[in-house]
Amino acid sequence: MIKLSGLRLAFDTGFSLAVDSLKVREGEVFAIIGPNGAGKTTLLNAMAMLNRPAAGNLEIMGRDALASANKLPLRRAMAAVFSQPYLINDTVFNNVALPLKLRGRVDAAAVEEALELFRITHLRDRNAKTLSQGESHRAALARAFVTRPKLLLLDEPFASLDERVKESVIQDLRKVIKISGAAVVLVTQDQAGALTLADTLAVLVGGRILQQGEPQEIFSRPASKEVADFVGVETILSGRVSANSENLCSVEAGGHTLMAVSACAAGDSVFFCLRPEDISVSRNADAGGRRNNFKAKVTGVAPWGLQYKVELDCGFTAQAAVTKQLVDGLGLKPGAEVYASFKATAAHLIKRNL
Amino acid sequence: MEFIFEGFRKAVQLILSGNPEIFAIARLSLTVSLAATALAVLAGVPLGSWIAVKKFPFKKLLIAMVNTGMGLPPVVAGLVVMLFLARSGPLGFLNWLYTPKGMIIAQFIIALPIITALSISAMQNVDPKFYNQILALGASDRQAVWVCLKEIRLTMVAAVIAGFGRLVAEVGAVMIVGGNIRHQTRMLTTATVMETQMGNFDMAIAIGLVLLAVGFIVNLALTLIQQNKVLAR
Numbered sequence: 001m002i003k004l005s006g007l008r009l010a011f012d013t014g015f016s017l018a019v020d021s022l023k024v025r026e027g028e029v030f031a032i033i034g035p036n037g038a039g040k041t042t043l044l045n046a047m048a049m050l051n052r053p054a055a056g057n058l059e060i061m062g063r064d065a066l067a068s069a070n071k072l073p074l075r076r077a078m079a080a081v082f083s084q085p086y087l088i089n090d091t092v093f094n095n096v097a098l099p100l101k102l103r104g105r106v107d108a109a110a111v112e113e114a115l116e117l118f119r120i121t122h123l124r125d126r127n128a129k130t131l132s133q134g135e136s137h138r139a140a141l142a143r144a145f146v147t148r149p150k151l152l153l154l155d156e157p158f159a160s161l162d163e164r165v166k167e168s169v170i171q172d173l174r175k176v177i178k179i180s181g182a183a184v185v186l187v188t189q190d191q192a193g194a195l196t197l198a199d200t201l202a203v204l205v206g207g208r209i210l211q212q213g214e215p216q217e218i219f220s221r222p223a224s225k226e227v228a229d230f231v232g233v234e235t236i237l238s239g240r241v242s243a244n245s246e247n248l249c250s251v252e253a254g255g256h257t258l259m260a261v262s263a264c265a266a267g268d269s270v271f272f273c274l275r276p277e278d279i280s281v282s283r284n285a286d287a288g289g290r291r292n293n294f295k296a297k298v299t300g301v302a303p304w305g306l307q308y309k310v311e312l313d314c315g316f317t318a319q320a321a322v323t324k325q326l327v328d329g330l331g332l333k334p335g336a337e338v339y340a341s342f343k344a345t346a347a348h349l350i351k352r353n354l
Numbered sequence: 355m356e357f358i359f360e361g362f363r364k365a366v367q368l369i370l371s372g373n374p375e376i377f378a379i380a381r382l383s384l385t386v387s388l389a390a391t392a393l394a395v396l397a398g399v400p401l402g403s404w405i406a407v408k409k410f411p412f413k414k415l416l417i418a419m420v421n422t423g424m425g426l427p428p429v430v431a432g433l434v435v436m437l438f439l440a441r442s443g444p445l446g447f448l449n450w451l452y453t454p455k456g457m458i459i460a461q462f463i464i465a466l467p468i469i470t471a472l473s474i475s476a477m478q479n480v481d482p483k484f485y486n487q488i489l490a491l492g493a494s495d496r497q498a499v500w501v502c503l504k505e506i507r508l509t510m511v512a513a514v515i516a517g518f519g520r521l522v523a524e525v526g527a528v529m530i531v532g533g534n535i536r537h538q539t540r541m542l543t544t545a546t547v548m549e550t551q552m553g554n555f556d557m558a559i560a561i562g563l564v565l566l567a568v569g570f571i572v573n574l575a576l577t578l579i580q581q582n583k584v585l586a587r
Contacts, residue, residue: 050486072494080490082483089505098501099491147492 001026001151001183002047007056009042017042017207019056024151024200029177029184031198031215033191035230039207040187044155047185048080061150076103079149083156085140087128092120095128096143103147114146117176134165141169145176152177154186158193170196191231195219203227220275221348228273228350234309234319235274238352241266248291248344254316259291260347271350278346279320281310283330287341298336301327308332312340357555364556365563373560380564383542386454386528387521388572390461394469394517397462399510402473403499407485417474423467428460432527435460439531452533457541460527465517472513476506511580515573522569542568 002024009017017039024030032040045051046058049071058065060074079099087095097111115121118138123131128139137157144152157173158166170193177184177197188194194201195215202212203222211223222228228236239253241264251258253272264270280290287293296318300311308327312318318340322332330338368376405416437443439451439459450456480502488498503510525543532539534548542565549558 045486048486048490050489072492075490076492078490079492080487082487082490084483086481086484086487088501102488102491102493102497143491153490 001028001061002185003057003059004047005057007043007046007058008054009039009046009051010054015039015042015207017046019043019209022202022209022212024183024185026150026183027181028199029186029197030200030202031186031188031194032202032204033188033194033230034204036189038204040204041155042207043204044080044153044185044187048078048153049075076147077149078151078153079144079147080153080155081137081140081144081157083159085136087131087136087139087143089129090127091124092126092128092131092139093124095139096146099143099147110146110148114142117145117179118142118172133160134169137161137165137169138172141173141176145180148180149182152182152184154184154188156188156190157186158188158190166190166193173197191219203230205230222273222350225271225350225352228271228348232275233273233348234276235272235279235317237272237316239270239272241268241270241349249349251349254314256294256315258347259344260349261345262347262349264349264351268349269352271352273348273350274318274342274346276304276309276319276321279312279318279340279342281312281320281322281326281330281332282339282341285339287339290341291344292347293339293341296338296340298332298334298338300334301332312338314340361555361559365560368556368560369563376561376564378537379540379542379545379561380568382454382540383522383565384568384572386457386541387461387518387524390458390465390521391469391514391518393458393462394465395514398466398469398517399473399503400499402470403477403503405470406474406477407495407499417471420467420471420474424471426464426467427526428464428524429526429530431463432460432530435463435527436530451531452535452539454532454539457528457532457539460531461521461524464524464527465521468517468520469513472516473510476509476513477502479509480506508580511576515576515580518572518576519569522565522572 004019004022007019032043034040042051046053049065053066061077063070063074065074088098093111096114100107100110112121115124118141120135120138120142123135128136131139158169161169174197186194186197198215200212201215201218203210203218205226211218211227218227219231222231222233225236237253239251241249242252243250244264244266247261247263249260249262249264251260251270251272258272260272294314296312296314298310299313302309304321307321307323310320310322310332312320320340405413435456436451438445439448439456440446485498485502488501493501523543525547528541529544532541532544534540534544542561546558546561546565549561
């Protein structure tokens with residue numbers, strides 16, 4: 001659907017985007033995540049042919065998207081939704097009908113269908129400027145879908161929505177993507193949203209794609225410390241592999257010998273990575289078969305979404321995610337003595353270049 | 355003081371009696387200024403939108419020149435048009451000097467920078483992201499500009515009002531190019547100047563009142579269009 005190579009974009013501000021290779025397959029949801037200012041929107045705008053790369057190749061649906069003659073026909077086979085809905089000062093119906101009108105088509109049935117898909121039929125005669133934020137986003141999505149695009153570009157489409165509205169919009173969007181079979185490129189800072197929607201994930205930091213692959217893979221096996229930092233690996237320790245026996249590595253880090261399943265060789269310098277949800281906290285020393293088990297002192301407890309995050313001092317500092325029941329049941333508070341344990345398979349090693 | 359009230363009384367009498375000459379002059383004034391405004395809109399709105407949207411060298415310089423043009427003295431515009439249309443001038447063969455056509459050209463030149471400059475600033479006020487969004491929905495450049503113009507129609511109608519207001523009240527250019535010839539190129543403004551100079555205050559006041567009325571009626575119509583709910587949908 002999209003093939004992109006050697007793409008370079010430079011700005012007066014000194015920021016530059018350099019993407020060596022990126023491929024979006026037909027019908028897949030490709031999410032680009034990254035911190036603020038990473039160049040996500042710039043990359044998406046390049047795919048929407050809204051900026052002009054200094055170098056590189058961009059092929060969309062088998063056609064050269066950098067050739068100006070191809071721009072209009074390609075744009076008419078796709079659609080984009082940005083973080084602001086940018087609706088025109090007209091009725092919801094006419095907003096959704098706009099892309100058809102731009103293509104010289106009148107198709108009231110298609111408009112009604114798009115309104116129905118995003119459950120805004122009751123708003124059809126309202127002026128778009130009078131809609132709530134959630135309704136505006138639904139209208140913008142309906143407008144993007146009305147032409148049945150083969151490719152849909154979404155730039156932070158839920159950024160300004162509150163959690164509850166966001167969830168329902170995402171669910172409707174997922175349903176519609178499935179029905180339509182369109183390829184979707186989704187740019188977002190919202191990792192949960194990316195996880196629920198994406199087939200493929202790319203992590204963009206500082207204008208470079210640091211890793212792309214299956215979301216689960218990236219979240220549990222980040223390829224570099226920057227990616228690990230961004231995808232929520234909270235415990236990152238510098239260490240050295242002291243032994244490797246059939247891919248079970250012993251790692252000297254934080255004053256302990258930690259066990260991790262990895263192909264790293266003895267002598268490698270590594271980052272030892274642990275996600276907070278992979279650390280178990282308990283009051284007794286029985287690790288339940290987990291290879292890593294340490295006596296630890298609680299140094300902090302803070303709410304974290306629906307859970308709590310517990311900071312532990314095991315000789316090294318580790319962050320564990322625990323439920324409220326566990327916090328109450330174990331009486332977790334600063335100073336409490338506990339045991340922290342985790343599986344060797346949950347730990348992930350990133351080779352460190354010295 | 356007496357002569358002012360007397361002038362007003364006679365002026366109202368002249369208007370109420372339906373003085374045919376006054377109404378012929380009013381019709382010509384309206385025709386010339388409306389035609390010039392319409393031409394300036396047809397040329398200035400696309401030109402201004404194009405300047406606003408496109409990137410090209412010396413764009414700021416061009417915008418500065420257009421902005422300067424907003425203050426173009428009508429007598430200068432009139433002089434230039436007269437020199438071009440004069441029998442021995444480059445466009446002398448048209449025989450448009452001292453005709454309504456010549457006056458329309460002169461007023462068009464006065465209104466063009468106003469409409470263009472106001473179109474530029476109105477278009478530049480459109481969020482580039484909005485423009486990009488319309489492009490990304492499958493619009494050609496021209497269609498995207500058109501969608502934007504519809505978004506800023508309030509400002510655009512205000513630009514038309516400003517342009518027409520300037521023209522209908524303008525005297526210098528039409529005096530030079532038209533020559534204030536009775537039954538041919540006499541406009542409300544030139545007639546007012548002439549009658550005042552001749553001491554016919556009642557006639558001058560009457561024409562002045564008609565001029566105000568013409569301006570008001572046209573602006574009322576434009577304002578109704580601008581504020582119209584049907585159009586604002």
